[in-house]
Amino acid sequence: MKSKGLALIIILIISGELHAEEKLCGFPSVENGRIAQYYYTFESYYFPMSINQNLSFSCLVGYTTATGKREARTTCTAAGWSPEPQCFKKCPKPDLKNGYIFDSKLSYKIQENMRYRCASGYKSIAGKDEEVVQCLADGWSSQPTCRKEHETCLVPELHHGNYSTTQKTFKVKDRVRYECASGYHTASGKRTEEAECHPYGWALTPQCTKLKCSSLRVIENGYFHPVKQTYEEGDVVQFFCHKNYYLSGSDLIQCYNFGWYPESPVCEGRRNRCPPPPLPLNSNLQAYSTTYRHGETVRIECGLNFARQGAEEIRCENGKWTEPPKCVEDKQRTTCEAPPSVGNGAANPPSEVYHSGDKVAYVCERGYHLRGPGEITCNHGRWTLPPECVEPCTVNVVDMHRNNVEMKWNYEGKILHGDLIDFVCKQGYELSPSTPPSELSVQCNRGEVKYPSCIRKGVCFFPFVENGQSASSGQTYLEGATVQITCNKGYSLPDNKGSITCAEGGWSSPPECISTKKCLKTDIVVANGFFSESEYAYSVNKETQYKCKPGYMTADGKTSGTVRCLQGGWSSQPTCIKSCDRPVLVNARVKSDVTWFQLNDRLNYECHAGYENQDGRTTDSIVCGEDGWSHLPTCREPGKACRFMPQLENGYSQPSVPPYRHGVSVVLSCRNAYTMIGNTTVTCIDGIWTELPKCVATNQLKRCGKPRFYVRGQLSSYTHEFNHNARVSYKCAGKSTYVQTVCINGKWDPEPDCLESAQYCGLPPPIDNGDITSFPLSAYSPGSVVQYRCQSFYELRGNLTVTCRNGQWSEPPTCIDACIISEDRMNKNNIQLKRRNPPNRYAKTGDFIEFECKSSHKERTPIQSFRVLCQEGKFEYPTCE
Template sequence: MKFKSCFFFLVMVCSGKLFAEDKPCDLPLIENGNLALYYYSFKSYYFPMHKGKKLSYSCMIGYTTEAGTQDGRITCTAKGWDPVPQCYRKCTKPLLENGSFYSTEMYFKIHEKLEYECNPGYHTPSGGTEDTVQCQPHGWSFQPSCTKKLESCQVPKLPHGSYSQALQEVQLNRTLRYSCAEGYRTAAGNTTETALCLSHGWALTPSCTRITCSSLSEVAHGGFHPVKKIYEEGDVVHFFCDKHYSVTGFDLIQCYDFGWYPDPPLCEDVKKKCPLPPLPRGHVSTTRRTYHNGDKVHVQCQGPLGIRGSEEILCEGGKWTSPSICTGTMDKQESEAPPPLEADAEIRASQAHHNEDMSRSNCLSLYLLSEMEQDCASPPVIKKGGVLGPLLASYKNGSSVEYACQHYHFLDGPSTVYCHQGNWTEQPTCLEPYTLNVTDMDSNNITLKWRQEELIFIHGDLIEFEHKQGYDFLQTAIPSPGRTQCDHGRLKYPKCVIQAATEKCGSPPSIANGALTLPALPQYDSGSSVQYVCSDYHFLEGSARIYCSEGQWTLPPVCIGRC
């Protein structure tokens, strides 16, 4: 019998060790991605998964995994899912005037780089002729641009400030000192600044901006007034809380030149706060505006009165534990003397707290009854989408569900909706994709500018077209007449018309150690372009693309060999 007991104990210990090491993995939440729908519908059957199990997931259209693929695979380990499933938005090739990109792709994966060069006489933000941008989780690392090289900088107007010299322009590599009026700061955040003129313009353009404070975050269970995008020095903001919550600290804060003072408060559940201690014939050693759970105070009685109970009381669950009582008799003069101001405040606060407790008790039954009637029915059905997981007949107040759209559809609005007092919060909509129509492109005399793997585009995607040979865009006044955007499943094609009779160009010039990317034609219309590429071990100097303009080609590049 003793042997059996020991054996059972060993089995239990070993089993516990095995289960501790084999930590299960729950259903992963993937932003901008999802699993197969049956995993959500039968969640309790598939999850939690044990260590070693593998799971596949897909990213929404327009998003990829960190490896740049549409689908990913994760493994359950002792530390959870590995790698953590994430979906990153692809980067669309940005606009670039007075320069060209080396790549012909339109979309780029996370961490992928895109090189560009500026036309002769133009330079990058860093002052060079070439630069590289990288696709990051929130977009490109910076906006690529090519600006004309300057020999001098024009002195801008300076509202709320003044210059040390009355100049119209400043020569290259020279400086100009300026100062700002009270309540304003320079571009670098100082009262005075020295601006430097560089080949691409001012290093920091002279300006005087009003001192502002950081924007205020939303307050859980409360709010503030006024709500502004920008707060200026001197602005005062008032904070308020919902029912059953109160402000921690000060409800008024002000914007100063150094920021907000005091710090913005929070809204705290009144159950986590205690009123002033109810001591009509005594006081506490330290008086505060508010007391929180865990705070302790020492009780002191007036004059000759003695204390019955603990000298130290604790704030717990919104109430004081073991309330102390001051007992005994006092002289008539002392007893009739008005209590100290802080004691008077304590009495009034105690009475108000007592009245509030009575009011809560009287309304408690009605409140609970109304709460029971606030459940929600099944969440609404949305077109081309649905709720992840099994649907229930009813949902408790405060519960939530997650929506997802069918493949190639764009979810517009909140993906999570909540049951609030018998009603669901705003549901999202699934925006239709758009499939390019070859007939429509032909009728508008356009073709796709960049190579595309698919002709399906979702809401917000940018599509770039180019005109057919012998045609030109109808709207040439805008910077990129061939670029349009998919909007709610619709697309407005740019229109091209026959070019006016202009002088054509012959075959483009040949260059040493380089060639055209496409075979040359005997004749080109004005506005056409060709692109060059250099041989191995040579690099290209100048613009890779040249244009036919009124019978003449623009200057071709040069392929230079390495030293």
Template sequence: MVHGNADKMHILTKTYVLFLWMHLLTFVKSQDCTLEQFLNSRAYDSNFDIIGLEASYAGGKQVRVGCNVGYTGFFKLICVEGKWQTRGNKCQPKSCGHPGDAQFADFNLAEGDDFVFGSKVVYTCHKGYQMVSRTNFRRCMAEGWDGVVPVCEAQQCPVINVASNVQIIGDPEEANYGNVVRFRCKSSSEVLEGSAEMYCDENGEWKGKAPICTEIKCTVPVIENGFVPGDLREYKENTVLNFQCDPQYKPAEERLSKCIKVGPKADWSPTPACEPIRCELKLPALTGTRYEPASRSVFSPGDTIRVVCGEEHWIVNEQTTSVESTCQSDGIWSIRPICQEVICSNQRDPLVYSWDVYRNEKKKLGDKVYYTCRWGYEATNSDHRATCTRDGWTPKPLCRGTRCDKPDIANADITYNNKWEYRNSEQVQYTCRIGNQNTFTITCNGGVWTGIKSCSECPKAAVPNGFVVGPHKDKLYYTCNEGFKLSTKGWWGEAKCVGGVWSGLEQCIDKRLCGEPPVIPNGKALGRFQQAQSLQIICNEGYLAENEELTCHNGKWHPTALSLKTICRPIADHCSPPTKVENAVVLTSYQKEYVSDSEVTYKCRDKFIMEGEDTIRCKNGQWEDKDIKCIPYCDKLSNEKLSMNFTSDKDRYMNGDVIEYECVIPDAAAEGTATCTDGKWIKTVECKVKPCPLPDATPNGIYKIIEGEDFVFGTTIQYVCKKGYHLVGKDTLTCSLDGWTDRTPTCQQITCEIDVMHPGLTAIGLPSGRETLEVGHTLRFHCSNEYQLDGSKEIECLETGQWSAPFPTCSEKCKVPRLPDNISFTPGASSRLLLKGQKLTFRCRRPGHFIQGNATVECLASGQWSASIPTCGNPVGCGKPPHLENGDTKETIRFQHRHNEKVEYVCQNVYTMEGGPFMTCTNGNWTGQIRCLKPCTVDEDAMSRHNIRFRHTWEKKLYSPHDDAITFSCSDGTRHDGTLEMRQKCINGVIHLPTCQ
């Protein structure tokens, strides 16, 4: 019983365990994790590779999830109680690292955010370089960057070919972007025509055109206020330009403008230019001179001033103290506007023996000098004193002769009292050798002959010891026989009849005698030189004779001591050029030496003023010792930015002058002083300048400072719009005390308006609904089949807001009509529609028929034919042929002629036929042009009267019209217009004679 129970218990226990295991198995099955759970969870993304994963996993199962291609990561799923737990990191794109730099190129990331799987970089070559690789990009793949780093090579320009006379500096064969080649001519006698240099641009093209070397030539320049006379437009090297200035203008330079090589080009040097003609006055005026008006210093041609001199000064001459001077067209005063001090010459009169004046002594108005006269002369003033007056030394003359030399009167002989010397009051009688042989008497009066008369009319000339040729008109020519010579230097002479006397008729003297005295520098020889043995030497003012006479020896004049060049030496030594004064120039042209008593005047440069006198005088080889200085000065203190307040009423401040001022914008040191120092202002305080707010920017534009700086008072800015936009408003603004002077401008886009389209016209590139298009937009046009395009096929919107050409129109084509079988036209039309300007020419198919109407019609712009289409009809005959003036028909006149029948004409005798000789009957009308023209005859009498002759000896007297021509010339060789001859044709009986002077 117990055993049975035990078995029963064992069976129950097994049943329970089996039940419990089955229950547990059912529970565990319900705790699995599924793939769907993972796909729907936040942990999942598309970068995971789920291929190969099972639909579910039992609890406790660990599953490793891989990544798609190009991604990497370590990720694990763990199934716990039916839920997934995650470990590790999600899949991330693989990194490819740096894609690699390309020489002469940059790259940018075109796709992706970093150098990871799927990203793309694009390479761009630098300016002047080109991509030689097949691709310009790289992509980040699972295995890294694909492809290779692209290669950029420099753009290379083609070889430059130039002429053999052009030299190239640089390498013209292997030039890369940025390389520059320069050109010059191998020959110095040629100039470069074209660009002096070319550079290789970023597109591998040379900028500029290869030059050529040509002969040095200059074209006629454009001269403002001037012109170049004549028709010559081009000048050769070293040719002088003869240009003229307009009235009131003069050449800017005294040097002549020549065509020369200036650098690589041919140009005029100096540059021809005209400047206004001006006359200047030096203010203040020199001592003893004043001007009316006195307020101006610069005058134009035609302006006048009055020059007024002091009591001891003169102008024009010593008697004049006031004069009106006019500014002339050459910029020179008609009268030099400077008064001179009345000074009498200190040179001794030739008739004065003793002269109480030192060599360098200056004698002024009213001064008196004691003097005595030479032998044979007496003083005209009893006290022997000469007075300096405005007329020079008085009395005049100082010495009066007591004797007279024998006078030499042309064409007259002494008939009473013939001797070499005469006393005062003695008389001599002369008789003329020509004409009515008049007799007259002359008297010696104070050493001077009075009563001399002229023997008029020129008699037959005779030259003793020589011969005369002529006279020819009023001149004769003469020379001397062997052993004789003229008193002048030449071997022949010319004489002219003046008032009955042969002027210039010299004597022939023995070769052993001396003739005309030589030229003495700074002096002259006095006396009758014919047959004289000596002559007195008189030197010019400022010079003294080292030898008082010339002597004749063997037919030549000789000084007894010195050479002719030094016989008159300066009374006082000459001065060398005046010393240089710093910051000044001398107002006369440069000389190597200056005579005693000459003056020079200095003038200071701009911004400097003269201290002391400005004029020095040369005295016996030395310049006056004067302390001439040019000291700097300051102009008004500049206050352009209105940053200071100060009082100043002077235009010029000297060294050391001080101005006090205060700043407009207060500062710690708002007051200061400015001191004029060496021509510049030295300020103790620099005043600040009132600023303006930063200027506003304008969309699609920029601004830049064009004057001043830092946006303070006085600064000016300029706005500029970018391409395709135009400025609305004022483009410049200036910072003033009240801020910017104007409103900020705006940049509006430039557009072109679309015109109304012509019917039948279609535009390609025209967006629908648009009324305007932007700059650079292009339109292409075409017309429908029945129309033709008139105008441009393509137009572009320009930066001016205008189209590059007007909108085209469409005009109708001409329709070719259907024609009857008896008429055809050429050329044959492949289309029944023709364009304007095309023509059709019609003909009749049947023999003997003719076109009725216009045989040729043209297609007009209106689409209509220029005339009606013709028809073919039977031909019509003609009546009597027309009359020919000066001609007739060759055969008997008939009154009826058939279509296409011809009639021959002939002209009357000597008449020439033009055209013909036939006229043709054409469908009822005579056709053909015939004229009988009259020949030409030459009136030789008229030619003789008008000083005209034949140019060639074979010229004839009868000429045919239009064919024959005759060549005339003037008997004196030149026509009125300067030509030598003129060729004239015979025109219907008329030959025009030329006009001679």
């Protein structure tokens, strides 16, 4: 009996572990966003989700995903949701003083660019008149700022660091060097930095910031300690796994100046783990570990004078190792040839015969350095790799003087092969414009040093001139030298002069010939838009901006664009196209990543699982028109199902099993000797059956009298009485065609009359979130009445019925939206529903909803705000803190 109980417990544990591995991703928390409503409603059904399942999420107004969109998808992986569902706040339009912003937006999406220009006498942080910044997850890439130009810079106070000088004031273009204390970094992430004084201030303000590492992601099936929002350099974090899981990777990681090292481990199940591998006698492993995962291999080596029989590697498969090899004694000892020769070195000691296991050491000649292992081993007829004897590098003062450079640091000891040597230009010299700064770091290559070269400041290089000629092309000039340039016809220098002069900061004006052609605004028309700048004429290569009217977009979906003046005229005809923004749908998603749409574009949408549109379909489309979208779809929960079929007196229905879904029809029949009056089917409409027919005894069916016309007409038969189901035709005065009517149990259907057919009504008008209670007909005679009802939690406003008069239906009622109570919003506001409220998350218009603070929170808004009234789907949430 005890053994049976034990077996049952083991089975339960195993099945539970399998279930945990199948479904890895729990209910995600999307701050400032949400997933589809039905996931909240049926959380226990959908979560946890299995690997490779996708989940869509959307951001609240004012927030976007990492790619700048309102919606995105995340996928369940072994490491959790990837990418992590996140919503980032849009960047607000900055308050820019002493400058202006080119577009008129109030906020910007993640990764969206903004262009601004500083007023005369002011510069951006980078020292430019015009700048482009980008909206990132933590704000603008650099804060848009316009600073006044200055002649000097004052050294700021430096915490956790030191300047290389006690000087406090610097002229424009002067530099100051500073170094940060251990554990801190400069503005560009280095230990030491040079800051340059610009007319608008320091290029990078000297400051020393504490080194930090980002927060760590949750480890699946485990945890770590300590948990912080940010970690400083030197912090150590330890990882642990839950029961039945083990760590794969290091259990300790540390925050360094370059980030975390090593990588975070993962917690893996123990089922497929192998113990240490079985070692045959006289063997050893290249690498050893205490645990091995499924699929890992190890290489087994036999000892000296032993040969391997079998596979070189064994593999961990489902917790067991494959068959290991055997190591048998090598009866004939293998030998190696003479050790390989090494340039500028020799093997020691020499020998005539080398057996397996014999070792040979190498020594280098005087002035050379050993690079690699000091000795090699004979291993089954082959030598291990020999070292190299390489010459160290010597930095020559004469060569440095010839190239106008000096060493950046004082090097202690020898500079070996492969070491990097850092140089700097001598005072008054600089790299040529075509040489990258990386050329100042050179590598010692077998005793040789390739020195970088610097030129005297104030030296100008004259390039080849496009659209012009000069005898000086390709030459270098000293400060003060003048060069003559002849531009081609239709081109000139920027200042219309014929020469340029080499000054301290370079050429007095750019050595380029630019077109003298002008583009006029009168040569171009902005359809559905306007130019946003006041200039009239533009030089070649200059741009001007235009903006679109509200409701229009450029061809690439923006509210503004630019055109450039080219040699042949304007670059392109600016166009503003009628557009529709991406709609926000309720209980549905769009099947496109496009954010704006042109006129006549069709957008397909799909209702969320468990919802359908008013036509009963789960997918459909809308069209972008002159006045916006053709309609905004309403996806609602399907109507309620009907339970049991109502009893048909003297009749019966087809055999079927309840419940009956919304829209399902059932065929009815009468018993023998009875005749059916009415429709042969009934339909379930939102939990209510349409009107039942009647089964009347055939011998009791009433006869119809001669039809009475509302207006003069002619009958095809002169009989005065007609039996049930008798059909007669009549023709109205002035008409050439006959109309047919049928006798149904004493009444004509339809009632013969000669009114205009236009006075009949078509289908009753549809209403959102509601439907009619009877089966729809193709036509309704004057005076017909149809009744409406709303879906659950929606309130009917207006008349319950509509009447057909003169071919028109009277005004239909409306179904007022229900209030949806958001779990996310309640969590954000630290509130919950009062206990006496119903457990559902819906309320009708006119209902009161009562909230209370969550445990350990207190009211932030007035106490009366905790009892709110639902009004047409809207209400205000109270807040606790």
